[in-house]
Amino acid sequence: MSIERAAPRPRPQQERSQQTYELLLNVAGELLAEVGIDRISTNMICARAGMTPPALYRYFDDKYAVLEALGGRLMARQNAVLDAWLARYEPGGVASLKGNIEELLRDTAAVTASEPGAVWILRALHASPRLVHVRVASHRLVTDRLTDAYLRHLPGVDRDQLWRRLRISVEIGFAVDEMLQEEERVSADLAFRNAARMLQADLED
Numbered sequence: 276m277s278i279e280r281a282a283p284r285p286r287p288q289q290e291r292s293q294q295t296y297e298l299l300l301n302v303a304g305e306l307l308a309e310v311g312i313d314r315i316s317t318n319m320i321c322a323r324a325g326m327t328p329p330a331l332y333r334y335f336d337d338k339y340a341v342l343e344a345l346g347g348r349l350m351a352r353q354n355a356v357l358d359a360w361l362a363r364y365e366p367g368g369v370a371s372l373k374g375n376i377e378e379l380l381r382d383t384a385a386v387t388a389s390e391p392g393a394v395w396i397l398r399a400l401h402a403s404p405r406l407v408h409v410r411v412a413s414h415r416l417v418t419d420r421l422t423d424a425y426l427r428h429l430p431g432v433d434r435d436q437l438w439r440r441l442r443i444s445v446e447i448g449f450a451v452d453e454m455l456q457e458e459e460r461v462s463a464d465l466a467f468r469n470a471a472r473m474l475q476a477d478l479e480d
Contacts, residue, residue: 304391346400350413356382365424377471384452394456418442
């Protein structure tokens with residue numbers, strides 16, 4: 276069953292409005308880290324930001340719209356890491372891409388760790404039917420970009436087959452990132468190293 280959702284409002288264009296928009300997101304991220312998805316509310320966000328509810332509703336319809344924007348911002352920052360990584364290593368071909376998967380995992384995780392309330396944002400993108408589309412669309416975009424990069428050096432490979440293989444790899448990579456937000460019994464070094472080896476091995480054939 277599909278979930279009906281309102282189209283997200285466009286980001287504000289004026290500088291002052293952009294600053295207010297980012298302030299609301301930063302405050303919401305901090306509150307998420309403190310109280311979690313269920314307890315956070317637009318009233319709490321407004322009180323922390325020193326704003327009135329009508330001011331917040333100029334930008335967001337409800338708390339789920341705030342969470343959607345937080346998820347979109349986090350995914351965009353993670354995807355910027357991918358773009359920089361591809362610029363560095365795609366010219367070197369498949370061996371260069373495969374050989375530097377661990378760096379991509381580490382750099383992506385560093386962006387996630389720097390985001391206020393990241394673990395709760397990620398939980399919301401999994402748990403809420405209204406928000407799942409943010410994560411899925413972003414992971415598909417990452418898969419598209421990786422597929423394009425590999426195909427430039429593998430002209431005889433079927434695109435759809437490669438896309439499906441890489442889509443699974445992308446999900447594994449992000450799952451490792453999310454695990455490190457919660458699991459203290461696995462070191463980041465071990466997680467990145469093992470995940471990179473597994474993903475490299477999957478691309479061997």
